[in-house]
Amino acid sequence: MNILYIIIGLLAGIPTGIVVGRFLLRKLFKDQETNAQNKVKKILKDAENDAEILRKNKLLEAKERFLQMKAEHEQEVNAKNNEVNQRANEVKQKEQSFNSKLENLTRKEGELDKAKQNVERQSDILVKKQEEVDVLKNQHVEQLETIAGLSAEDAKNQLIDNLREDARSKAMAQIKDIVDEAKLTATKEAKKIVIQTIQRTATEAAIENTVSIFNIENDEIKGRIIGREGRNIRALEAATGIEIIVDDTPEAIILSGFDPVRREIARLAMHRLVTDGRIHPARIEEIVAKTKKQIEEEIVEIGERTVIDLGITGLHPELIRMVGRMRYRSSYGQNLLQHSREVANFCATMAAELGLNVKLAKRAGLLHDIGKVPDDNPELPHAILGMQLAEKYKEHPEVCNAIGAHHDEIEMTSMLSPIIQVCDAISGARPGARREVVEGYIKRLKELEELAMSYPGVEKTFAIQAGRELRVVVESEKISDAQSEILAADISNRIQTEMTYPGQIKVTVIRETRAVAFAK
DSSP, X not given: OHHHHHHHHHHHOHHHHHHHHHHHHHHHHHHHHHHHHHHHHHHHHHHHHHHHHHHHHHHHHHHHHHHHHHHHHHHHHHHHHHHHHHHHHHHHHHHHHHHHHHHHHHHHHHXXXXXXXXXXXXXXXHHHHHHHHHHHHXXXXXXXXXXXXXXXXXXXXXXXXXXXXXXXXXXXXXXXXXXXXXXXXXXXXXTTOTTHHHHHHHHHHHHHHHEEEEEOSSTHHHHHHHOGGGHHHHHHHXXXXXXXXXXXXXXXXXXXXXXXXXXXXXXXXXXHHHHHOOOSHHHHHHHHHHHHHHHHHHHHHHHHHHHHHHTOOSOOHHHHHHHHHGGGOEETTEEHHHHHHHHHHHHHHHHHHHTOOHHHHHHHHHHTTGGGSOSSOOSSOHHHHHHHHHHHTTXXXXXXXXXXXXTTSSOOOSTHHXXXXXXXXXXXXXXXXXXXXXXXXXXXXXXXXXXXXXXXXXXEEEEEGGGTEEEEEEOTTTOOHHHHHHHHHHHHHHHHHHOOOSSOOEEEEEEOOOOOOOOO
């Protein structure tokens, strides 16, 4: 229709056509605008209807969720109420039980008061009788003093002196009899001791740390090592403190001892003796002395190589020697030098991550267990002893504090201290890194030797046969044969009263005299 109007306008003339065209265009735009508004209104109405439906749906969902939460809350409240009621019943029952016990206690207190009164009355009677007895005793003592011509104190002193001498001689004879009888019945009685299994377990766990194997070319060398009537092997054991086991094991001799340094000295000394061919007691003592000197040099070399590998400089020579001695020490079955190297590397890494002094951290990590390897062994925790050694040799105060505080013996004053403590735990807490049983076994053997060394006149002590025998070497000038027997008895008595051990321990006191002359 609009197109028709436009054609008519054109036919009617151009001016008129333009007017008509404009009119028609305006009408066309107005119709389109009206249609668009109608569509918009329809869309808005549809959207309002959808929104109303959605609002109603959400409202229904919210109501359902509220009802569900309300039900759950009511259920939880009911459960709590039931629990409270149950607890109240339990408290009530306990209160009733307590009241009954209180009544019993009150009744017993009354009975005790009555018994106490009876005891007091009897005590008064006994005191009176004791006074009467004392009066009679004094009268008898005065009569005896008049007859004997001695005072009671003098007679007592003479009797004590006589009894002391008789008791000492009889005691020694009786001790010998008891020891002989114990030897005869030891095997039978030992089967009744269940704790013997602990000793077997300790031996199996400690075997890797207490035994070394010395390989030989042929079994003929065993006879030369034993010597005539066993004098060579006895000289080796006395000089090194290591038990040497020569059995049917082909081409091997077993060296048993808890101290790794002693075992290494014995192994190297035997190697030199076998290579040299001259094996006799004097030569053995000479070779053992030289081997000890060589081991000391190797210890220093190991310490120097360790500090070079870790890049630590300026360490005191004595501390370097102690670091080397760590190679021959273990802590709960873990090699002490390897553990200290691990802690040093851990500390360096952690200090670098935290922005702290890496060199000081590595130094403290290496020296944190230095208190476990001094030549003397005072009764101090190894952390405190290590701190004192570090202070003695002018180490940095932060290093000293880290060493002393890594087991919380002293207060931590720097950031290095907790790092050392953490890294020590990391290295020692790895599965399989340490064995508590081995450390206790070695500690028991050391305590045995220290107990014997505490006596005057004792020169050397050696715990052998997995701690079942303690050999004590005494100075012949200070200890006589009779005193040796008394010393063995005293040591065995102290071991029984002061130490805990499975089975039995044989105490052997060795007293040797030598006469030396030189032909010129």
